[in-house]
Structures are given as C-alpha cells and as structure tokens.
Amino acid sequence: MSETPPLTESASSSVGRITLPRMATIVAVAAVLYVAQDVFLPIAVAMLIAFALSPLVSGARRMGLPMLTSVLLATALAFFVIGLFSLVVFYQLADLAVKLPSFQANIISKLDAIQSASGEASLMSRLMEMAASINSEISGVLPGEGAATAQPMPVQVVQPSNPLEILQSLVVPLVSPIATTGLVIVLVIFMLLERDRLRDRFIRLVGTADLHRTTQVLEEAGGRVGSYLLMQLLVNAIYALPIGIGLWLIGVPNAALWGLLTLVLRFVPYIGSVLAAAFPLFLAFAVSSDWSAVLYTAALFAVVELITSNIIEPWLYGANTGVSSLAIIVSAIFWTFLWGPLGLVLSTPLTVCLVVLGRHIPQFELFDILFGDEPVLASHQRFYQRLLSGDRIEAASRAEELLEDMTAAEFHRDVALPALLMAQDDRDRGVLSPGQESRLAGVGMAVVSDIAALLAEDSGEARAEPQLRITCLGGRWPIDDVSAAILAQSLQEEGAEVRHRSYMDLTPGGLAALNLTETDCVILCFLDSTPTRASLLHIRRIKRLSEGLRLGIVIWQMPKDLILEGAAGPAPVDPAKLAEARSLGADFVETSLEGAVEAALQDVPALPLPETQPRKRASRPRSAA
Structure with a gap:
C-alpha cells in the first residue's frame, strides 16, 4: 500500500x-x-x-x-x-x-x-449484620418449623388475568430487543x-478529485477494523478456553458461563479482564470451604493474562490499531456515556475509523491529531520545543532516544541543525526574546556535550593522530555558537583536532588570543540566511592573522526533505551572500553539514586574499588664498 x-x-x-x-x-x-x-x-x-x-x-x-x-x-x-x-x-x-x-x-x-x-467490629461485622438480616427476612418468608405458629396473613382476592393480558406482559418487553x-x-x-455502491457513494460524498486518498481511507479503515475484530475475537477465544477449563477443574460453578463471559468482556479495553475475573473470584469465595479455590482462581487469571498479553497478542497482531493508549481510555468513557455498555464494546473500532479518516482526509485531521499514536510533530520540531522550554534533561533524553536509531551525524543533520534554524527564524520574526535565545543556546551546548560523552563511551578504539587542526566559531549570535559546536563535533568524529570558540572571540583581542598560527583551518558558522557584510568581513581579518590559513564560511540551510510544500519556515540561503563570501577571500562556502565537513578536511593550500581597492579619504580643504 x-x-x-x-x-x-x-x-x-x-x-x-x-x-x-x-x-x-x-x-x-x-x-x-x-x-x-x-x-x-x-x-x-x-x-x-x-x-x-x-x-x-x-x-x-x-x-x-x-x-x-x-x-x-x-x-x-x-x-x-x-x-x-x-x-x-x-x-x-x-x-x-x-x-x-x-x-x-x-x-x-x-x-x-x-x-x-479481625477482633473488633469493622466493615466485616457490618457485612455480617447485613447478611444475618437478609437471612432472617428469607427465613420469615420461606415455610419452615415456625410456620405453625406464624401469624395469619391477610388474604387479598385478585381477579385472574385473561390470556391476552398474560401474553401482553410476556411479549411486550421482548418486542424492543427482538x-x-x-x-x-x-x-x-x-x-x-451494497458495499460496492456504498463505497462509491462515500467517494462521491467526500469528493472525486482525489480518488487515491479516498480509496486508501476505505481500504485502511476496513482492514484495520476488520483485522482488529477478528484478531480480538481469536485472542479472546484463546484466552477464554483455558479460563473455562481451569475454573471447571478448580470447582467453580458454571465454568462454561464464565468462560463465555470472559470472551465477551475482553472486548472492553483494559478493564475487561478485571471484570471477567471478578465474578469467578466471588463464586470461588462462596463455594469453597477454605481459601484455596480463591487463590487458584486468581492465579489462573494472572497466568493466562500474562501469557496472552506478552506472547499471544504481539504474535497475532501484525500492527496495532493506530490509536494511542490514552485515546482508547478516553474514547471508552465517551462512547459508554453516549451508548452505555454497547458503546464500551464499540469504542475502539469506532475510534479507529475516526483516526483513519483523520489520517487521510483533511476535514477530519483533528481526530488523528487527538487520538492517533503517530507523532504529530517532526523530530526537529519536537527537539526545538524541548530546547525552547529550557529543559536540559528532556532535550538530552530526546537526543539519546533518537541516537538509538541514527548516527550522530544524522542527528545533527536532520534534527539539531533544523531545530536551530527554526530558532533563527523565530529570532528574525522577533518572537524569540534575548533571554529565550540565551537559555536555548545554553541547553543546546549542554546537549552537544552530552552527545560527546556518549560518543566517547561508544568509541573504544584508539584514534589515529589528527592530521588537521581546525577552529570553529559562531558567526554572530549565541545560537550560531551551538551550530559551530555541532560542526566541531562532526569534524572531530572524522579524526580532526578541533577547537570550538564563541562568536564573542571575533574581536581583535579575542582573535589574537586564539593563536591561529597553529591552526590549519578556521570556519565561521551562520544560521542567518543573509549574514551582514560586517560579519563576512571577518574573513579578511582572520586570514591576515596567519599566512596559509584556510577559512571557510557555512551558512546553514534547511535540508530539502524537511521542507514541506507551501510551509512557512527558515528562508533559503541568499546566493548573493555566498558569492560575497567568496569575493572576500573565503576558501570554501557551504550550506550543509556534509559539505562543510568534506571541504574542511581537504588538504589543499589556502587561497590568497583578493586585492581590495584603497579606501577613499576625504581631502583636506584648501585654505583660501
């Protein structure tokens, strides 16, 4: 499909x-x-x-x-x-x-x-008093030894009902269910x-402009609901059979009844097994002379439930229903409120239908968002939300979870850098305050440090002697520093000796303290798609500090596969800015992580600084003769 x-x-x-x-x-x-x-x-x-x-x-x-x-x-x-x-x-x-x-x-x-x-009077004593009261009432009504001395009861003459009234009293209550x-x-x-005609009418009702989408809705809804009902029936039958046999061996009365009710009650989400076990436990308590039958019954349900939930259900269910666990509980409450016990049984299939509709038809998307089990945000959007909240633990946990299924380079390319580009877009729109930016950058740097620790634990082999010495710097803002740290980590994984420094070191004193004479390559990182000329002029200042120093510019761009058609998001990199960086003397200009790593690791000589025109100076005004 x-x-x-x-x-x-x-x-x-x-x-x-x-x-x-x-x-x-x-x-x-x-x-x-x-x-x-x-x-x-x-x-x-x-x-x-x-x-x-x-x-x-x-x-x-x-x-x-x-x-x-x-x-x-x-x-x-x-x-x-x-x-x-x-x-x-x-x-x-x-x-x-x-x-x-x-x-x-x-x-x-x-x-x-x-x-x-228990000794003193308690809840059990009150239950005993209630049971004794019921027993006395029953004894007073039923004939027994005291029947001879009982007081005479008043006799009321009742006219016999005619056959029509008797028939009506028997038939009328059965008319509605029948x-x-x-x-x-x-x-x-x-x-x-009429299923083919009903399908065609549904397609016509939804619209014939997108037959592929509508057909897929019908196929998926029918497949999910049909397979859910049949597989649930099969699982319930497998569950109920040993329950019925086990209760019969234990000696619980009417074991067949409890086996059949177990088959039906397990259609109720989550609490069905508990309801199915409650009645046999009460009967085991009622019929046994000791507590052994109660314990055996409880153990029977516990063992069968564990085997069914952990072995049989995962084996038989090829795919889940597509509904989250919380949504199943909420839908069970909702449909029970609407339609009573039948609504409780029907809650999961009906919710599955709504989720499938929402997954493929825009008008019903609300149900997929509320009840579906698939993430409604992309990985980089969820990670950005964690960064924005300033919760380092949640952000690091999310990163570790993603790193179980992807490499660090893939995480940086598809999650971390796109999240930072979203932050830059919010900054450009004026919705990211300086305090939020500072907190976001701090959490981002902490996550990069945590990833470095994980990578150090995983790499047991000794690294070769680094061939290149590289320094990565943020271009203008604190979040640029985070992107520079990401690039530094990626280069370090490739075997280079890398330093990471802040954008605040891009001052004459800060650059002098960096001692760039021992560096082969310097890379400036910008999240802004249109960095200012003042920021790009650092190219000349840095290259003048050391002869033969290569300098690269990285203006990050959102990967194409993460850009949704018609979606608002980070602006694409301005080609004019790429050309401007080259004209100012940049040895390489890149927009992606792979390109930046590849260009930085090239062992090629640095390009000479292009000649610049001398600045115009204001001429001194001549004195009047």
Whole structure:
C-alpha cells in the first residue's frame, strides 16, 4: 500500500486547528448521537459486524458462490453463533440462580471467620449484620418449623388475568430487543450486498478529485477494523478456553458461563479482564470451604493474562490499531456515556475509523491529531520545543532516544541543525526574546556535550593522530555558537583536532588570543540566511592573522526533505551572500553539514586574499588664498 503524501504544514495548521465553530459542531453531533441512540446504535453495530464478515463474503465469492448466497451464508453463520452463545449464557445464568441460595451458609461462615480474625467490629461485622438480616427476612418468608405458629396473613382476592393480558406482559418487553436484533440483521445483509455502491457513494460524498486518498481511507479503515475484530475475537477465544477449563477443574460453578463471559468482556479495553475475573473470584469465595479455590482462581487469571498479553497478542497482531493508549481510555468513557455498555464494546473500532479518516482526509485531521499514536510533530520540531522550554534533561533524553536509531551525524543533520534554524527564524520574526535565545543556546551546548560523552563511551578504539587542526566559531549570535559546536563535533568524529570558540572571540583581542598560527583551518558558522557584510568581513581579518590559513564560511540551510510544500519556515540561503563570501577571500562556502565537513578536511593550500581597492579619504580643504 503506497503512502499518502503528507499534508502541507499550512494546510495542516488551518484544517487541524480547533476553532469555536468546529467545537460547536462536535458537541452538536455528540448530542444528536446521544438523543438518537436508538437509531444510530443499530447502524453502528451492523457496520462493525459487516466489517468483520466482509472477509468471509469475499472468500465465499472467490469459491464461486453468488453474491446473495455468500452474504446470506456469512450472516446466517454469524448470527447462529451469536444466538447459540446467548442461549448457553441464558441457560447457565438460570442454573446459577437456582444454586445461589445454597452458597449462603458458606458465605456467612467465611465472613464470621474474617470477623473473628479481625477482633473488633469493622466493615466485616457490618457485612455480617447485613447478611444475618437478609437471612432472617428469607427465613420469615420461606415455610419452615415456625410456620405453625406464624401469624395469619391477610388474604387479598385478585381477579385472574385473561390470556391476552398474560401474553401482553410476556411479549411486550421482548418486542424492543427482538426488533433491534432483526433491524441489525437486515442492515448487515444490505450493507454486505451494497458495499460496492456504498463505497462509491462515500467517494462521491467526500469528493472525486482525489480518488487515491479516498480509496486508501476505505481500504485502511476496513482492514484495520476488520483485522482488529477478528484478531480480538481469536485472542479472546484463546484466552477464554483455558479460563473455562481451569475454573471447571478448580470447582467453580458454571465454568462454561464464565468462560463465555470472559470472551465477551475482553472486548472492553483494559478493564475487561478485571471484570471477567471478578465474578469467578466471588463464586470461588462462596463455594469453597477454605481459601484455596480463591487463590487458584486468581492465579489462573494472572497466568493466562500474562501469557496472552506478552506472547499471544504481539504474535497475532501484525500492527496495532493506530490509536494511542490514552485515546482508547478516553474514547471508552465517551462512547459508554453516549451508548452505555454497547458503546464500551464499540469504542475502539469506532475510534479507529475516526483516526483513519483523520489520517487521510483533511476535514477530519483533528481526530488523528487527538487520538492517533503517530507523532504529530517532526523530530526537529519536537527537539526545538524541548530546547525552547529550557529543559536540559528532556532535550538530552530526546537526543539519546533518537541516537538509538541514527548516527550522530544524522542527528545533527536532520534534527539539531533544523531545530536551530527554526530558532533563527523565530529570532528574525522577533518572537524569540534575548533571554529565550540565551537559555536555548545554553541547553543546546549542554546537549552537544552530552552527545560527546556518549560518543566517547561508544568509541573504544584508539584514534589515529589528527592530521588537521581546525577552529570553529559562531558567526554572530549565541545560537550560531551551538551550530559551530555541532560542526566541531562532526569534524572531530572524522579524526580532526578541533577547537570550538564563541562568536564573542571575533574581536581583535579575542582573535589574537586564539593563536591561529597553529591552526590549519578556521570556519565561521551562520544560521542567518543573509549574514551582514560586517560579519563576512571577518574573513579578511582572520586570514591576515596567519599566512596559509584556510577559512571557510557555512551558512546553514534547511535540508530539502524537511521542507514541506507551501510551509512557512527558515528562508533559503541568499546566493548573493555566498558569492560575497567568496569575493572576500573565503576558501570554501557551504550550506550543509556534509559539505562543510568534506571541504574542511581537504588538504589543499589556502587561497590568497583578493586585492581590495584603497579606501577613499576625504581631502583636506584648501585654505583660501
């Protein structure tokens, strides 16, 4: 599947921005979904079942069956399994209801033992009093030894109900769920039959100008939701089978019921396993004479959960749902509020659909930004944000995290230098205060030092004797010093002996203190795309200090692959400034890290300083004769 071209930054910022009308629209849609849940809930359930059955229908079609036959067979099979599941659960619940009174004495004895162990009255004593009260009420209602001395009860004559009233009392409560189930079945059948036409109508609704993007939305949404439902069902079945068998071996009543409920409850994100374990633990507490059954049940759920979460799920899930963990929890709360328990089960698939829409359709980008699991900022943007906040620990941690997957040179080229160029752009626009610039430069220098320490730890081999001695200086501002330190580190990794100095040393006294007679090459680094002529005139001043000294100018430029089409960002380097630097005597002029390193390491003689025209001097005015 080919990747969809990314949205431009300008388009992304305008489309993904949270505005008051957009928030009002979202609130209005949520209100409609809540009020009209009787309409939308069957549609949502039918849509997800259709997603899950779509691969079965496609497989039947490949076997040569007609479309109608394939749809009817898949639908009949699915709802037969659902009906059989419901029947077994209903039978098990009825059987459990009959057995519950027999557990009463065991529960009371256990609570009594807990109260005796605790000594004083506590929560358990109150539970004991409540259980005794319930027991006395039950004993008063049920016939027993005291029935002969019981007070006569008043007799109330009730007219017998006619058959129509009895039928109405039985049928009316079942009309709504039966009608909803029938509606879901009909919707599933027609969604599967009309899926090609529904796809075409969705494309026409979104727009035919970008069929590639719209088609990819449908393919990814169907693939993610369908694979999620089927894989989750398979994982839940693998989880529920040993749970049911284990509970049966432990002796927990109605083990089949708890196995089936575990299969369903694990569709609930994060808390499904806890809910599935709560009921068997209570029954194990109720039926066992000691605590062994409770401990065995807890151990069973813990072991199966660990194996499933750490081995089976990573093995079966080829890719995740594309939704962040926090978004899954928030969406579960939201959909449960709207549609109750069914909304809790449907929350993850519905959120997956919204994220896929937002990933490919600009109008829905808000959902991908809020709920997606992919970073919404580029690496250099995130790193710049850490630098801007002045948090050295966070910035260094981010750098170390990125260095696990890239070399130091790649980090400097694709992350650190682009982040500094963003800082220079903010400075040019007047939004970066001097205090922020100073703090940012300090954090940047600290991160470069931390990277140097990491590189020193990783390089166990002895370095060869350096052949070149190079000095890197910032051009004009504190952030230029950081870029010079980055270049110095890159040159040092290539085997050169490198010094890094601040832009504040570009004074006559500072340059004299540098003792450039022992240096082969000096490099001035500028983040400003149009450095002033006064800054470039340092070329002449430095070259005059030592004969044969090579001097390079680096005017950093954002890598082309990090520039989004139509995006506002650092201005490109002015070619006139490159030519001006050469005319002033620069031995090389570069705009990239690779070019600067390569040019600095060349063992070539320095270019002579070009001749300059003598300055014009004001002539002394002649005295009047």
